[in-house]
Amino acid sequence: MLAKLTAAERAALGHSVPAWEMAAGRDALVRRFKFANFSEAFGFMARVALLAEAQDHHPEWSNVYNRVEILLTTHDADGLSARDVRLARAIDLIA
Ligand code: H2B
Numbered sequence: 727m728l729a730k731l732t733a734a735e736r737a738a739l740g741h742s743v744p745a746w747e748m749a750a751g752r753d754a755l756v757r758r759f760k761f762a763n764f765s766e767a768f769g770f771m772a773r774v775a776l777l778a779e780a781q782d783h784h785p786e787w788s789n790v791y792n793r794v795e796i797l798l799t800t801h802d803a804d805g806l807s808a809r810d811v812r813l814a815r816a817i818d819l820i821a
Contacts, residue, residue, distance in 0.1 A: 730806060739755070743815060749799075753799060754805075755797070756795065770820070771789060773820050781816070783813050785813070
């Protein structure tokens with residue numbers, strides 16, 4: 727079982743991953759992206775997929791045409807862990 731984020735680490739999320747918000751009803755981060763078209767959205771998803779594999783940490787996500795919604799949580803922690811913050815920051819860099 728991985729460690730969940732501490733209260734202090736949670737309080738810092740607004741600074742470390744300001745583009746992400748807490749998901750409703752889940753101990754998870756969520757961010758919604760909108761692209762010019764499906765091709766741009768799917769290209770982004772392909773890059774995130776490679777990142778997720780490299781980090782062995784995988785998003786829950788959906789795509790509708792030019793929109794992508796990514797939800798990050800750690801199943802092995804049953805909630806948010808440092809792995810989610812690390813992946814969120816890496817996704818921000820390629821967004
Ligand atoms: N992704 C996420 N989001 N949470 C996990 O707990 C997790 C994962 N665990 N990807 C990894 C894979 C684990 O199942 C493998 C065996 O390392």
